[in-house]
Amino acid sequence: MNAPLAPVALQAKDFKSDYKPVWCPGCGDYSVLSAITKALAMLGLRRENVALVSGIGCSSRIPAYTTCYGFHGVHGRSLPAATGLKVARPDLTVLVASGDGDGYSIGGNHFLHACRRNVDLTYIVMDNHVYGMTKGQPSPTTEPNWDSKLSPGGTGVREFHPLVIALASGANFVARAFSGDPTGCAQIIAAAIRHPGFSFVEVLSPCVTFRPDQRGWKELVHPAPVEATDDPARAARRIMTDDGFNLGVLYRGNRPPYKTGAAAATRRVAELEAGFSLTESA
Numbered sequence: 001m002n003a004p005l006a007p008v009a010l011q012a013k014d015f016k017s018d019y020k021p022v023w024c025p026g027c028g029d030y031s032v033l034s035a036i037t038k039a040l041a042m043l044g045l046r047r048e049n050v051a052l053v054s055g056i057g058c059s060s061r062i063p064a065y066t067t068c069y070g071f072h073g074v075h076g077r078s079l080p081a082a083t084g085l086k087v088a089r090p091d092l093t094v095l096v097a098s099g100d101g102d103g104y105s106i107g108g109n110h111f112l113h114a115c116r117r118n119v120d121l122t123y124i125v126m127d128n129h130v131y132g133m134t135k136g137q138p139s140p141t142t143e144p145n146w147d148s149k150l151s152p153g154g155t156g157v158r159e160f161h162p163l164v165i166a167l168a169s170g171a172n173f174v175a176r177a178f179s180g181d182p183t184g185c186a187q188i189i190a191a192a193i194r195h196p197g198f199s200f201v202e203v204l205s206p207c208v209t210f211r212p213d214q215r216g217w218k219e220l221v222h223p224a225p226v227e228a229t230d231d232p233a234r235a236a237r238r239i240m241t242d243d244g245f246n247l248g249v250l251y252r253g254n255r256p257p258y259k260t261g262a263a264a265a266t267r268r269v270a271e272l273e274a275g276f277s278l279t280e281s282a
């Protein structure tokens with residue numbers, strides 16, 4: 001985070017736009033929106049210095065519901081767009097919003113390389129273990145035995161483990177939050193924004209329409225019993241053996257972030273195009 005602070009502190013409501021979210025009543029994403037706006041207020045940021053980038057999905061609608069700059073892009077492609085933005089405009093605080101389908105399935109490859117590059121981004125994935133927007137197909141984090149109309153008897157395919165994959169790929173900050181605790185979630189998102197490099201926050205955010213069973217998550221979540229470590233192997237071991245409902249910052253790394261702000265482009269597009277011209281010169 002390197003943006004100038006607001007001269008007069010803004011409140012969470014100042015970061016919410018006038019667009020009324022079209023999410024289903026009870027969807028966890030409402031609380032994630034509140035948590036993001038609370039985190040921006042906590043950090044004293046200005047709206048014009050923050051950009052939210054997303055792909056496609058119910059969760060990816062978030063940029064439109066804020067008063068920051070936003071880019072609602074293509075399914076699975078939020079991270080490349082956000083990386084380009086941050087590299088070109090290092091003065092901006094760049095947040096990326098995604099879902100488990102958008103971020104781990106079609107966008108899975110970008111996830112690995114964003115962790116590895118360690119550009120100073122905050123990646124917030126609203127994980128509901130289902131494709132909500134397209135009406136309930138299983139996603140990479142769906143339990144193998146989840147029986148539904150679109151996956152009778154379950155897929156039988158083991159789940160993807162995003163937090164451990166993020167650690168193995170080089171993410172510099174790894175945390176798990178719960179939408180049902182918007183204050184705790186806001187504190188974790190604020191810590192992620194403050195931490196340099198690629199920060200990954202997996203938010204358990206129930207899809208009450210296609211996964212009504214996830215209403216039970218509020219009984220299962222609990223704070224992580226130990227402080228975050230800076231040792232990725234230890235963090236990975238803890239995460240692999242936890243119950244999946246441990247909340248908090250689980251890993252804080254010390255890797256220097258990718259250096260942004262390289263020399264600005266000095267050549268015009270027309271000059272570059274001329275270099276690729278197929279017309280033979282006399």
Ligand SMILES: Cc1ncc(C[n+]2csc(CCOP(=O)(O)OP(=O)(O)O)c2C)c(N)n1
Pocket residue numbers: 056057058059060075098099100101102103106126128130131132133134139207
């Ligand atoms: C290239 C492409 N493939 C597929 C789709 C259809 N599609 C839109 S949203 C979505 C899944 C969204 O699921 P997730 O990211 O988990 O978000 P949620 O809706 O659950 O928040 C899919 C497959 C698309 N829009 N573009």
Ligand code: SF4
Pocket residue numbers: 022023024026027028029058059128132133206207208209210
């Ligand atoms: S379908 Fe699920 S994820 Fe989408 S808005 Fe409704 S509850 Fe939320």
